[in-house]
Amino acid sequence: MVMMPPEPPSAALRLAIDRDALKTNWRTLDALSGSASAGAAVKADAYGLGVDVAMPALRQAGCRDFYVAHWLEAQAALASAPASAIGVLHGPLNAQDAAFAVATGLRPVINSLDQARLWAEAGGRCCDLMIDTGINRLGLPMADLGNPLIAALQVDVLLSHLASADEDSLLNPLQLARWQDARRQVAHRRASLANSAGITLGDAYHGDLTRPGIALYGGVPCAGLEGTVRQVVRPEAALIQIRTLSAGDSVGYNATFTATQPMRVGVISLGYADGYLRAWSGKGMMLAGERRLSVLGRVSMDMTVIDLSAAPDLREGDWVAACYDLPRAAAATGLSQYELLTTLGRRFAR
Numbered sequence: 001m002v003m004m005p006p007e008p009p010s011a012a013l014r015l016a017i018d019r020d021a022l023k024t025n026w027r028t029l030d031a032l033s034g035s036a037s038a039g040a041a042v043k044a045d046a047y048g049l050g051v052d053v054a055m056p057a058l059r060q061a062g063c064r065d066f067y068v069a070h071w072l073e074a075q076a077a078l079a080s081a082p083a084s085a086i087g088v089l090h091g092p093l094n095a096q097d098a099a100f101a102v103a104t105g106l107r108p109v110i111n112s113l114d115q116a117r118l119w120a121e122a123g124g125r126c127c128d129l130m131i132d133t134g135i136n137r138l139g140l141p142m143a144d145l146g147n148p149l150i151a152a153l154q155v156d157v158l159l160s161h162l163a164s165a166d167e168d169s170l171l172n173p174l175q176l177a178r179w180q181d182a183r184r185q186v187a188h189r190r191a192s193l194a195n196s197a198g199i200t201l202g203d204a205y206h207g208d209l210t211r212p213g214i215a216l217y218g219g220v221p222c223a224g225l226e227g228t229v230r231q232v233v234r235p236e237a238a239l240i241q242i243r244t245l246s247a248g249d250s251v252g253y254n255a256t257f258t259a260t261q262p263m264r265v266g267v268i269s270l271g272y273a274d275g276y277l278r279a280w281s282g283k284g285m286m287l288a289g290e291r292r293l294s295v296l297g298r299v300s301m302d303m304t305v306i307d308l309s310a311a312p313d314l315r316e317g318d319w320v321a322a323c324y325d326l327p328r329a330a331a332a333t334g335l336s337q338y339e340l341l342t343t344l345g346r347r348f349a350r
């Protein structure tokens with residue numbers, strides 16, 4: 001007798017990803033980038049969405065340039081785009097990374113003279129070059145621009161990154177001027193400065209390529225993007241138990257919620273291990289259709305308890321969706337919109 005493999009178990013947690021909203025957000029940011037093209041930052045697994053979901057949708061929308069941070073991320077991204085379309089922001093740390101880039105055709109972002117040397121020694125050709133114009137994080141110091149190692153590079157995109165693009169800061173024009181200076185000093189095919197918020201700073205900041213991340217995925221990093229970005233991501237969880245509390249019963253660790261009257265509550269399969277952090281304790285809101293169901297007490301590792309008073313018809317196995325509009329979620333929890341996305345865990349069916 002042939003044993004059939006069992007059907008896989010069902011998911012009790014899923015991330016609803018609105019691919020149309022993602023595509024629309026890219027097209028909006030591409031249009032706002034004027035004569036420049038918008039690329040996409042897809043590091044950290046496309047800010048938690050999954051590169052295998054986000055990159056094909058972005059490519060369908062017309063996106064042709066992608067940036068990851070790590071080499072292992074680049075390897076995963078290769079399934080969704082040609083190597084020449086993928087830049088690796090951290091650059092080669094050693095000869096092994098440089099050899100991997102040469103073998104695959106991935107584009108390293110060179111961030112220092114040491115990295116330029118590694119790239120030359122590996123026989124590398126086309127690369128990107130990150131100039132530090134004031135964030136003092138990763139990037140070649142302006143003082144090293146005239147070094148022969150830099151002149152020998154075959155630079156596709158000359159990059160820099162803004163520290164305060166989401167603010168009206170004097171750093172913005174200062175970094176712009178330094179980036180323009182670097183563009184005059186180093187031969188390059190294309191130039192890029194703006195992240196999502198940087199796109200709103202005007203044409204001068206656009207160069208040939210912009211690099212939005214957060215706004216593609218539904219984040220609103222600055223006032224200039226309010227009303228133009230669509231929500232993309234919504235966590236959804238199954239009700240795994242329903243119970244009735246009596247007046248005086250408390251809920252969850254440390255009993256931070258106590259019922260004042262009999263009430264029907266539900267346990268959902270979503271917790272802080274999934275990135276639904278304890279910041280949501282006593283504050284989060286789930287939706288069942290239009291009905292709003294409050295989080296009661298502490299969020300646990302794998303579970304959260306919600307008030308079902310407004311939805312008496314819900315049964316075990318039914319689904320609810322978390323309110324996860326990023327600007328509002330950030331205001332409610334004190335977490336950044338970036339953290340709210342990138343902490344979403346690996347247990348979601350995407």
Ligand SMILES: *Cc1c(COP(=O)(O)O)cnc(C)c1O
Pocket residue numbers: 041043089161194195196197211212213214215221
């Ligand atoms: C993350 C990142 C971006 C995207 O920034 P957002 O603020 O998410 O738009 C662009 N460029 C670089 C170098 C980055 O590291």
